[in-house]
Amino acid sequence: xxxxxLLLSLALGTYVVAVLEQWASTNRLRLAGPVxxxxxxxxxxxxxxxxxxxxxxxxxxxxxxxxxxxxLAIIPLAPGLIATDLATGALxxxxxxxxxxxxxxxxxxxxxxxxxxxxxxRFLGQLIAYAMLVVMPITTVAMRAxxxxxxxxxxxxxxxxxxxxxxxxxxxxxxxxxxxxxxxxFDLPVATGELAGGVEAEYTGxxxxxxxxxxxxxxxxxxxxxxxxxxxxxxxxxxxxxAWSMIKxxxxxxxxxxxxxxxxxxxxxxxxxxxxxxxxxxxxxxxxLVGILVLVVPL
Amino acid sequence: xxxxxxxxxxxxxxxxxxGIVVFRTxxxxxxxxxxxxxxxxxxxxxxxMQTEFLGVLQIMMMATEMSIMAIFMVMFMMDPxxxxxxxxxxxxxxxxxxxxxxxxxxTALALLADWGPIATEIPDAGEQVRLLGFELLGRSMLIFESxxxxxxxxxxxxxxxxxxxxxxxxxAAPDRGPDxxxxxxx
Numbered sequence: 001x002x003x004x005x006l007l008l009s010l011a012l013g014t015y016v017v018a019v020l021e022q023w024a025s026t027n028r029l030r031l032a033g034p035v036x037x038x039x040x041x042x043x044x045x046x047x048x049x050x051x052x053x054x055x056x057x058x059x060x061x062x063x064x065x066x067x068x069x070x071x072l073a074i075i076p077l078a079p080g081l082i083a084t085d086l087a088t089g090a091l092x093x094x095x096x097x098x099x100x101x102x103x104x105x106x107x108x109x110x111x112x113x114x115x116x117x118x119x120x121x122r123f124l125g126q127l128i129a130y131a132m133l134v135v136m137p138i139t140t141v142a143m144r145a146x147x148x149x150x151x152x153x154x155x156x157x158x159x160x161x162x163x164x165x166x167x168x169x170x171x172x173x174x175x176x177x178x179x180x181x182x183x184x185x186f187d188l189p190v191a192t193g194e195l196a197g198g199v200e201a202e203y204t205g206x207x208x209x210x211x212x213x214x215x216x217x218x219x220x221x222x223x224x225x226x227x228x229x230x231x232x233x234x235x236x237x238x239x240x241x242x243a244w245s246m247i248k249x250x251x252x253x254x255x256x257x258x259x260x261x262x263x264x265x266x267x268x269x270x271x272x273x274x275x276x277x278x279x280x281x282x283x284x285x286x287x288x289l290v291g292i293l294v295l296v297v298p299l
Numbered sequence: 300x301x302x303x304x305x306x307x308x309x310x311x312x313x314x315x316x317x318g319i320v321v322f323r324t325x326x327x328x329x330x331x332x333x334x335x336x337x338x339x340x341x342x343x344x345x346x347x348m349q350t351e352f353l354g355v356l357q358i359m360m361m362a363t364e365m366s367i368m369a370i371f372m373v374m375f376m377m378d379p380x381x382x383x384x385x386x387x388x389x390x391x392x393x394x395x396x397x398x399x400x401x402x403x404x405x406t407a408l409a410l411l412a413d414w415g416p417i418a419t420e421i422p423d424a425g426e427q428v429r430l431l432g433f434e435l436l437g438r439s440m441l442i443f444e445s446x447x448x449x450x451x452x453x454x455x456x457x458x459x460x461x462x463x464x465x466x467x468x469x470x471a472a473p474d475r476g477p478d479x480x481x482x483x484x485x
Contacts, residue, residue, distance in 0.1 A: 053326065087424030088355045095359030102335065102362050105369065109328050124366055131363065148428060 002081050009077060009246065010069075010217075017216045017223075017253050024184075024257040038209055046205035049111040060107025060199075061207055064100060064214035068221050071096035074150050075224040078234045078241035082151065089150040090138050093225055097134075097180060100218060101127050104189055104199055107211065111202035119198025123189035125268050126179055129275035130186075133176035136283035137169035140290040141229045154233030159299045161232040166293070168286045170230045172279060174256075177222040179271070181215075183256055185263040186271070194265070223253040306347045314340035322387045327372040327379040330387060335365035351424040352431055 018034035030036075049057070073096075074089035076082035086092050101123060108120015142148050144165065145156035163170045179186040190198040203211050227233060227248040234241035236248075317337035321330050338361035345354030373379040388394075422430065435443055 053329070056328070056332075086351065086355075087428060088352050091352070091359065092355050095355045095362075098359050098362035101366050102332065105328070105366055106332065121370055124370055127363060128367070147425065149425065 003083075005081060005242075006077070006083055009242070010072065010220075013220045013246070013249065014213070014216045016250055017220050017257075018212075020250075020254050020257050021216065021219070024261045037212075041205055041209050041212075044205040044208075046207065047202075049113060049202050051112045052202075053110045053112065055110075056106040057110030057202075058207070060103050060110055061203065061211035061214055063106060064103035065210055065217060067096050067099035067103060068214050068217035070099075071221045072217065072224065075221070075228055076151050076154060076233060077245040079151070081242060085149060085151050088148045090142050090148045090153065090229070093150075093221075094134060094138065097218075097221070100180070103214070107203070108189070108199045113202045115195045115197065115201040116199050119189040119191065119195050119201070122191075122195075122198070122268060123182065125272065126182070126186065126188055129272045129279075130176040130179035133172045133275060133279045133283055134180060136280075136287060137166075137173040137176070138229065140166055140169045140287055143287075143290055144294055150228050150233075154228055154235065157232045157235060161235070162230040165299065166230075166286060166290050168282060169290065170226075172283050172286065173230065174226060175279070176275075177226055178256055178260060181219045181222040181256075183219060184260040185265045186260070187265065188268055188271075191265065219253055219256070220249070223249045223256065226252050303347055307344055310340045310343040310347060314338075314344065325378075325382075325385055325387065327376050328369050331365050331369035331372055334368075335361055338365065349421050349424075350427065352428050 015034060018037075019029070019031060022033040022037070023029045048054075071093050073083040074086055074092050076085070104123040105120045108116045108118075108123070110116070141153055141162055144162065145153040147153065147156075157165075182189055188198075189195075190200050195201070200208065200211060224245075227245065231248050231252070233248075234245045236244035239247075314337045317333045317340060320333035321337070324330050324333065339358050342354050342357035342361065345357055348354075376385070377383075378385040
């Protein structure tokens with residue numbers, strides 16, 4: 001039963017994220033938008049670029065989707081409503097999303113096109129910027145919960161959500177999460193208008209649908225992780241647990257997509273400089289601070 | 300034969316197969332990613348052996364490490380796409396001999412070494428993470444800290460060298476036409 005509920009909420013969540021994404025990029029809220037886009041893409045010719053690395057070209061989008069889906073496996077929507085409660089859940093989330101990078105490199109290299117290739121390698125540079133800022137805030141969350149299990153992490157926020165307990169970690173994790181899901185202003189690998197779609201550029205028809213779907217699930221997954229690690233997961237008054245989870249996850253996705261659109265696209269070098277010169281020292285300071293807090297004020 | 304053993308064998312064979320693919324392809328990116336999937340298969344073997352933390356860690360680390368290796372291979376190789384039929388195999392006789400010797404040594408070690416009593420009960424995954432933490436901050440601390448420090452030193456040295464290369468005055472370019480020399484100055 002819980003499997004059915006999880007699958008249904010996954011489908012619903014992905015659809016809502018797709019609607020939000022379209023709203024953010026076109027300024028028009030169309031509930032049927034994703035269906036129309038999907039039908040249009042299905043009707044499109046499936047073009048195979050000449051001299052493509054066929055294996056990478058085909059595997060890239062599928063791997064993106066699989067990585068994003070796997071990372072959602074450790075997200076609890078309510079107590080007991082989780083695909084698999086791993087003892088290393090928080091680490092597993094990161095491990096699954098590391099393959100987003102592999103998928104992007106494959107999809108960028110595969111079609112033998114300049115835009116795609118630049119986009120794929122750009123994402124590698126982006127990973128070097130954001131990777132530490134994902135791992136270090138997760139470390140502090142796990143320090144407080146004294147566990148890597150996502151269920152325990154939510155339970156540890158019963159008294160006070162992590163957004164209040166470790167606001168610095170929250171800010172860094174949201175920043176890094178947005179870069180990980182390459183939503184604007186961190187959409188360097190796809191960069192519409194600058195790289196002509198980047199990694200997406202050579203994909204048409206059904207393959208493009210899979211790529212887009214993978215990206216929507218990825219945005220959903222990052223929003224869910226922000227909610228589970230920092231916003232108390234399913235915790236909240238009056239409403240049932242699953243409802244709180246869904247409201248929070250979709251609000252975070254909406255804020256990320258609509259807020260990010262307001263900012264100018266960041267340059268790769270600027271992103272790297274910020275992350276390494278400012279982000280990592282702050283993340284280390286956060287580990288130190290939370291370490292003291294956990295010992296002195298164990299809420 | 301238990302299901303566990305079947306999966307262990309399957310992932311082991313996959314790891315070996317991807318290892319072979321590394322040398323069968325001409326493309327640098329394919330080669331690097333084949334190595335990545337070989338290491339991922341080893342991570343999956345850890346998972347089958349119920350060492351969850353080590354498995355997940357292996358699977359996570361290799362994805363980024365091998366991708367970074369891929370871009371360096373692309374940057375340094377003359378023919379990264381493998382379109383010029385560049386060969387991955389060099390010094391065949393020497394490497395074949397070294398490979399056979401290493402394989403024989405590893406097999407002999409595996410069979411002959413005294414592994415002590417084999418654990419009959421596997422601690423649950425959460426307990427394993429705890430035990431690993433104590434191991435890393437106890438007996439093995441010196442090894443890990445010195446390894447970490449070595450890597451950090453290497454990183455700083457590599458960065459320093461890269462920065463210096465950009466500032467180094469360009470050698471006088473041989474005269475190859477009016478515009479060729481200008482491309483170097485960035």
